[in-house]
Amino acid sequence: MSSISYVRRSLTEIEPPEVPQARRFAFAREHLFNSPLNAALTLASMVLIALVLWPAVRFLLVDAVWDGASRVDCLPQSAGHEVGACWPFIKAKFRQLMYGFYPEPEQWRVNLTYALGAILLAPLLIPQIPYKGVNAFLFFGVFPLVAFFFLVGGVFGLAHAETRLWGGFLVTLVISFTGIICSLPLGILLALGRRSGLPVVRALSIAFIELWRGVPLITVLFFATYMLPFFLPAQWKIDGLLRVLIGVVLFAAAYMAEVVRGGLQAIPRGQFEAATALGLGYWRMMGLVVLPQALRLVIPGIVNSFISLFKDTSLVLIVAIFDLLGQLRAAFADPTWATPVTLFTGFAFAGLIYFSVGFAMSRYAQLMERRLNASISR
Amino acid sequence: VDYASAARRVAFYRNPRFRSGLAQALLAVVLLWLAYAFVLNAKANIEAQHIGQGFGFLANTAGFGVNQSLIAYNESDTYGRVFLVGLLNTLLVAAIGIVLATILGFVIGIARLSSNWLLARLAGGYVELVRNLPVLFQILFWYLAVLGTLPGPRQSISLWGEVYVNNRGIIIPAPVFEPLASYAGYALLLGVFVSLGLRYWAKIRREQTGQPFPVGATMLFLLFGLPVIVLVLTGWPLRFDTPQLRGFNFVGGIRLIPEFMALLLGLTVYTAAYIAEIVRAGILAVPRGQTEAASALGLSRGLALRLVVVPQALRVIVPPLTNQYLNLTKNSSLAVAIGYPDLFAVFAGTALNQTGQAIEIIAITMAVYLSISLLTSVLMNWYNARIALVHR
Numbered sequence: 001m002s003s004i005s006y007v008r009r010s011l012t013e014i015e016p017p018e019v020p021q022a023r024r025f026a027f028a029r030e031h032l033f034n035s036p037l038n039a040a041l042t043l044a045s046m047v048l049i050a051l052v053l054w055p056a057v058r059f060l061l062v063d064a065v066w067d068g069a070s071r072v073d074c075l076p077q078s079a080g081h082e083v084g085a086c087w088p089f090i091k092a093k094f095r096q097l098m099y100g101f102y103p104e105p106e107q108w109r110v111n112l113t114y115a116l117g118a119i120l121l122a123p124l125l126i127p128q129i130p131y132k133g134v135n136a137f138l139f140f141g142v143f144p145l146v147a148f149f150f151l152v153g154g155v156f157g158l159a160h161a162e163t164r165l166w167g168g169f170l171v172t173l174v175i176s177f178t179g180i181i182c183s184l185p186l187g188i189l190l191a192l193g194r195r196s197g198l199p200v201v202r203a204l205s206i207a208f209i210e211l212w213r214g215v216p217l218i219t220v221l222f223f224a225t226y227m228l229p230f231f232l233p234a235q236w237k238i239d240g241l242l243r244v245l246i247g248v249v250l251f252a253a254a255y256m257a258e259v260v261r262g263g264l265q266a267i268p269r270g271q272f273e274a275a276t277a278l279g280l281g282y283w284r285m286m287g288l289v290v291l292p293q294a295l296r297l298v299i300p301g302i303v304n305s306f307i308s309l310f311k312d313t314s315l316v317l318i319v320a321i322f323d324l325l326g327q328l329r330a331a332f333a334d335p336t337w338a339t340p341v342t343l344f345t346g347f348a349f350a351g352l353i354y355f356s357v358g359f360a361m362s363r364y365a366q367l368m369e370r371r372l373n374a375s376i377s378r
Numbered sequence: 379v380d381y382a383s384a385a386r387r388v389a390f391y392r393n394p395r396f397r398s399g400l401a402q403a404l405l406a407v408v409l410l411w412l413a414y415a416f417v418l419n420a421k422a423n424i425e426a427q428h429i430g431q432g433f434g435f436l437a438n439t440a441g442f443g444v445n446q447s448l449i450a451y452n453e454s455d456t457y458g459r460v461f462l463v464g465l466l467n468t469l470l471v472a473a474i475g476i477v478l479a480t481i482l483g484f485v486i487g488i489a490r491l492s493s494n495w496l497l498a499r500l501a502g503g504y505v506e507l508v509r510n511l512p513v514l515f516q517i518l519f520w521y522l523a524v525l526g527t528l529p530g531p532r533q534s535i536s537l538w539g540e541v542y543v544n545n546r547g548i549i550i551p552a553p554v555f556e557p558l559a560s561y562a563g564y565a566l567l568l569g570v571f572v573s574l575g576l577r578y579w580a581k582i583r584r585e586q587t588g589q590p591f592p593v594g595a596t597m598l599f600l601l602f603g604l605p606v607i608v609l610v611l612t613g614w615p616l617r618f619d620t621p622q623l624r625g626f627n628f629v630g631g632i633r634l635i636p637e638f639m640a641l642l643l644g645l646t647v648y649t650a651a652y653i654a655e656i657v658r659a660g661i662l663a664v665p666r667g668q669t670e671a672a673s674a675l676g677l678s679r680g681l682a683l684r685l686v687v688v689p690q691a692l693r694v695i696v697p698p699l700t701n702q703y704l705n706l707t708k709n710s711s712l713a714v715a716i717g718y719p720d721l722f723a724v725f726a727g728t729a730l731n732q733t734g735q736a737i738e739i740i741a742i743t744m745a746v747y748l749s750i751s752l753l754t755s756v757l758m759n760w761y762n763a764r765i766a767l768v769h770r
Contacts, residue, residue, distance in 0.1 A: 008675075008676025027495075031493070031494065031495035031496075032494060032495055032496055034493070038492075038493065038494045041492065041494045041496075041497050042494055042496050042497070044497075045494070045496045045497045045500050046496070048500065049500065197398070198398050198401065198402050199402070200402035200405060200406055201401075201402060201405065204405070204409070210748075210751075210752070211744075211748065213751070214747060214748040214751035214752060215708070215744045215747045215748055215751075216708035216709065216711040216712075216722070216747055217708075218711045218712065218714065218722060219711065219722070219726065219740065219743055219744050219747060222726055222730075222736075222740055222743075223740050223744070226730065226736040226740065227736045227737055227740045227741075229423070230419065230420045230423045230424065230736060230737055231416040231419050231420055232419055233419055234419075234422065234423055234426060307510075311510075311511070311512035311513070311515075312512070313512075314512040314514045314515055315514055315712070317514070317715070318712075318714055318715050325512070325514060325515055325518070329518065329522075332522065340527065343522050343523040343526070343527065344523050347515070347518075347519045347522075347523050350515065351511055351515065351519075354510065354511050354512055354515060355507065355510045355511055358509070358510030358511070359506065359510050362506075362509075362510065
């Protein structure tokens with residue numbers, strides 16, 4: 001017998017079968033206190049929850065100040081107790097956080113655009129509703145044009161709203177949405193280019209994808225904001241928001257290309273060969289046979305890229321485009337609301353918005369993944 | 379049917395080879411023309427705006443201060459030196475962030491798989507919360523709300539009288555090495571080499587004879603025990619310079635600036651959530667049969683984890699893990715939002731502002747990040763090839 005020390009040398013005692021029995025606190029005994037180590041971990045977790053969760057609830061709800069007109073109402077002296085969140089601050093800054101300095105009498109246009117987008121998006125997300133093709137065309141093709149003219153104005157008697165004044169959550173949504181609808185087609189083209197049989201096209205696609213994926217988004221934004229204007233004729237004055245959009249789209253497209261490539265690689269060769277045997281050319285083979293299958297496979301990946309894109313929009317504040325986070329930072333500078341709790345209140349509010357959107361999207365991605373897996377395993 | 383003549387009758391513009399050649403030539407011409415137009419425009423624009431050209435500016439005096447530098451630097455140094463200062467600061471925060479994020483990420487990833495219901499939920503909550511908040515949001519939160527609202531130096535929070543926390547940073551004791559301490563350094567160096575050799579020898583012996591050797595414990599002794607013994611023998615030539623409050627500020631100790639701490643906290647907490655998910659997926663990817671086979675062999679739970687589960691899980695974990703390391707390094711450029719002097723902040727930020735040479739500076743900055751990325755992926759591919767399943 002070798003002397004390998006970790007191999008058992010004798011048989012263990014046969015243990016009697018476990019008899020299932022209903023016990024009091026069965027859940028706690030089985031899942032929380034089934035061993036000394038687990039009991040210690042449970043206690044440690046409880047302490048952690050008590051230290052984090054309870055103060056958070058107290059701050060956000062119990063000790064919060066709900067009404068007030070200025071910083072004075074959010075001071076412990078005037079409230080008469082320890083002060084939590086200062087919600088009047090959010091109330092006062094709500095328009096700035098949502099619309100930036102978009103002209104106030106025109107803000108209904110933003111709301112109407114949101115409503116139109118929501119009406120078109122909701123049926124697109126629910127798998128049971130038919131006419132997905134028409135719906136997708138309306139949402140991805142028509143809606144952006146309508147939204148553009150509606151938000152920018154200057155036509156049909158609508159007042160012109162300079163993008164310089166846009167800000168807050170509006171800008172966050174505009175950048176994410178534009179990034180999403182432009183990066184998907186561009187990403188598909190790049191993915192096809194990377195797998196193309198044409199050496200020049202393939203090399204260019206690889207170079208493009210690896211360049212943008214290898215650098216931080218902020219350098220891309222700087223590239224678009226400070227470097228790009230040098231490369232264009234001096235008389236072309238490109239809008240600041242548009243420059244940022246170009247950067248975001250190029251960056252997102254490179255990541256999207258890699259997601260789509262994963263889907264393309266998962267399609268069996270037989271599908272390509274069958275399409276060729278049917279006499280389909282390259283574009284018809286891709287458009288009618290390969291891409292519909294490949295894109296379905298990578299829907300969760302695409303939604304995950306959208307989530308990253310949505311979070312990454314916050315970086316535009318570094319190039320002086322004031323999105324939700326940028327407006328929040330600007331609002332902190334207002335001395336009429338300077339209290340010890342203003343910062344925490346602002347972060348709590350913005351965090352709630354970012355979290356709900358990101359969480360909803362990730363839950364949707366999980367849902368789609370489950371549906372997809374169910375249909376594949378069938 | 380005469381296929382040969384039918385093929386000859388196909389017009390030349392329907393020949394696939396001709397078509398692909400034409401398409402690629404057209405694409406190349408269009409891109410070259412665009413590049414040419416870009417160069418012409420750039421030339422005209424630079425001349426019109428009276429901005430310098432070329433990389434000569436790197437030798438000019440920068441003339442601005444930097445609030446954290448690993449190498450000697452003052453305002454009369456050149457832009458080239460500033461570049462180096464920034465690069466080192468980036469690498470510093472990235473290296474420490476990677477180590478901390480890995481530890482935190484592994485702990486949380488394993489906690490998510492714990493049989494303890496409460497602990498698993500707690501870890502899950504952490505991951506959900508952190509992953510759905512933008513990393514810049516988190517960095518600003520740490521910087522403005524947490525570190526920014528700390529008391530001033532005179533009301534510093536003191537931890538055991540050794541570490542002081544205030545709104546100017548965290549001041550920790552500084553180690554002071556006396557001359558004799560160099561022997562402990564040599565001992566450490568010796569320990570590193572001996573343990574590397576020992577590991578190699580133990581592996582060969584195990585493969586030949588099946589005899590295990592307690593490599594881990596021996597290496598631990600060589601790396602930590604040996605230097606400590608040498609320190610004791612040489613009369614402990616190591617002391618700590620504790621920070622002391624003098625007037626309005628601290629003297630002695632090492633001050634970690636709040637910008638550094640906020641960036642480090644933000645990057646660590648954010649990346650750890652992603653690493654936790656990777657670790658969880660990696661461990662779940664090891665089939666149950668492997669764990670069961672290990673316990674059937676009589677391995678204890680700990681040994682089964684170390685010898686059977688972890689090596690297989692690592693194969694799944696390592697590639698996405700490197701991706702996260704890269705992401706952390708790239709995200710460290712967000713330092714510019716809070717004023718930590720990393721490569722991006724001092725070079726693409728301040729230096730670009732002062733010289734206006736956007737093309738050169740952004741190109742250099744992008745090239746640095748790109749080289750880090752490409753270098754990592756080359757190393758990654760090498761490592762992947764090494765640990766990939768070998769089918770015999």
